[in-house]
C-alpha cells in the first residue's frame with residue numbers, strides 16, 4: 001500500500017511534548033495544505049515515513065512530516081517554517097546514515113519523495129530528474145533510450161543527496177563526478193522564491209551547489225548530461241582473503257599505471273568479516289580493457305564479468321540489509337609505502353571500500369573551471385588537488401541499537417589508526433585535505449576540506465541567497481559551512 005494513502009488529512013491531538021516552533025509550524029502546514037501532505041505521530045503513515053530512511057541510525061521523531069506534491073507547496077512550506085523559526089530537515093532518498101542529517105527530532109521533516117518527474121531530451125543530450133527519484137528509477141527510464149547519466153553505483157540511493165555531495169559513479173573516471181554533470185538546479189530558496197541555477201543564471205549558486213549539500217536551498221530538480229552508454233563489459237569478482245597482500249599491491253599497480261584506461265573503473269570492498277575482497281570492474285566499452293589484466297592472477301570464488309547493461313551490473317549485488325551503518329571518509333595518495341601501512345589496519349577492519357580516483361586530465365577538467373559550454377566552465381566547490389588519489393571509505397555495519405556507542409568508538413579508533421598510517425607516509429604521499437562528503441560521518445570537517453578560498457566563496461553565496469543565515473540556523477544537516 002502507498003504509505004501516504006494510509007491516513008489522509010491532518011489532525012492535532014497532543015502537541016504538548018513538541019518543540020513550540022515546530023509544533024506551531026505543523027499546525028499551520030496542516031491548515032494550509034489540506035490535501036494529505038502533513039503527517040503527525042497520530043497518523044498511520046508517520047512511522048513508515050520515518051522508517052523510509054535507509055539506516056536505522058537516522059530514525060528520529062519529528063513533530064510532523066510534510067510531503068509536498070508541487071514546488072508551490074514546498075515554497076509555501078518554507079515560508080511557514082521560516083516565519084515560525086522552526087527547525088526542519090530535508091530528505092530525498094534518505095540514504096545518508098548520519099543521525100539528524102534529514103530526520104530531526106521534534107523538528108519538521110520535509111520529505112521530497114513526491115518529486116519524481118523525469119524527462120529526457122534526446123536532442124540536447126539532457127534529462128531533468130526530480131530529487132525524489134531513486135537511481136534505479138533514473139537508469140530504468142533512460143535504458144529505453146540507450147543512454148545513461150553519471151549517478152550512483154547503488155540503485156536504491158536517492159538522487160538529491162548524492163548529487164549535492166557530488167556523487168561518485170562508475171562513469172566518474174571518464175566524465176567526472178555527478179555534480180560536474182549538472183547543467184541546471186531548480187532550487188527553492190530561504191525566502192520561498194525559486195530560481196534556476198546554471199551556467200548563465202545564478203552562476204555563484206550553481207557553483208556552490210556542486211558539493212555544498214543543503215547549505216543554500218532545497219533543490220527540487222536536476223538537469224543532467226546524458227551519455228550514449230548501455231551495454232558494457234563488467235561485473236564482480238570475489239577474491240579470497242588469503243590473497244589480500246598481493247591484491248593490494250596489484251591495486252597500487254593499477255592505480256599508479258601511467259596509461260590507465262579512462263573508460264575503465266574499479267571499486268574494491270575489503271570485507272574482513274567474511275574474508276573476501278569484492279572487486280567490481282566495469283568499463284564503459286564492450287571489451288574487457290587491458291588495464292584489468294593486473295587482476296587476472298587472483299583466484300576467484302565468483303566471477304560475473306561479461307557483457308551486460310550498466311543497470312544490470314549495478315543490480316547484481318544489492319547492499320546487504322544490515323540496518324545500522326556508520327561511514328568514515330579519508331582521501332589518500334596511493335603509494336606503496338602507505339598501502340603497506342594500511343594493510344595491517346585493514347586486516348582487523350569489519351569492512352571498508354576503496355575507490356581509486358585517477359586525476360587524469362579529463363577528471364580535473366570536469367571538476368575545475370574550463371572554457372567551453374556546460375557546467376565545466378564553472379567547476380565544482382570541492383577544491384580537489386590535482387594529484388592521483390584514492391577516496392577511502394570505512395563502513396561499519398551492525399544490527400543492534402545497543403551497540404551504537406561501541407561501534408562509534410570502534411570506528412573512531414580504527415580511523416585514527418588509518419589516519420596515523422597516512423600521516424606517517426606524508427612525505428611520500430599520505431593524506432589529502434579533501435574528504436568525500438557522501439562517505440563521511442558527522443564529526444568530519446567536510447566543508448573546511450574544500451579549502452579556505454572556496455569556503456569564503458560559499459559563505460558569500462550563503463549570505464546572498466539566504467540572508468540571516470536562515471538555512472544555517474533552521475535546516476538540520478550533517479555538513480555546515482565552518
Ligand SMILES: Cc1cc2nc3c(=O)[nH]c(=O)nc-3n(C[C@H](O)[C@H](O)[C@H](O)COP(=O)(O)OP(=O)(O)OC[C@H]3O[C@@H](n4cnc5c(N)ncnc54)[C@H](O)[C@@H]3O)c2cc1C
Pocket residue numbers: 054089090091092093094095096097101102112131152153154157158159160161162163164165166167168169213214217218219220319438439476477478
Ligand atoms: C548503500 C549505499 C550506497 C551508496 N553508494 C554511493 C555511491 O556509489 N556513490 C556516492 O557518491 N555515494 C554513495 N552513497 C552515499 C550517498 O550518496 C549519500 O548518503 C547521499 O546523501 C544519499 O542521498 P539521499 O538523497 O538518499 O540522502 P538523504 O538522506 O535524503 O539526504 C542526504 C543529505 O542531503 C540533503 N538533501 C537531500 N536532498 C536534498 C535536496 N533536494 N535539497 C537540499 N538538500 C538535500 C539532506 O538534507 C541530507 O542532509 C551510498 C550510500 C549508501 C547507504
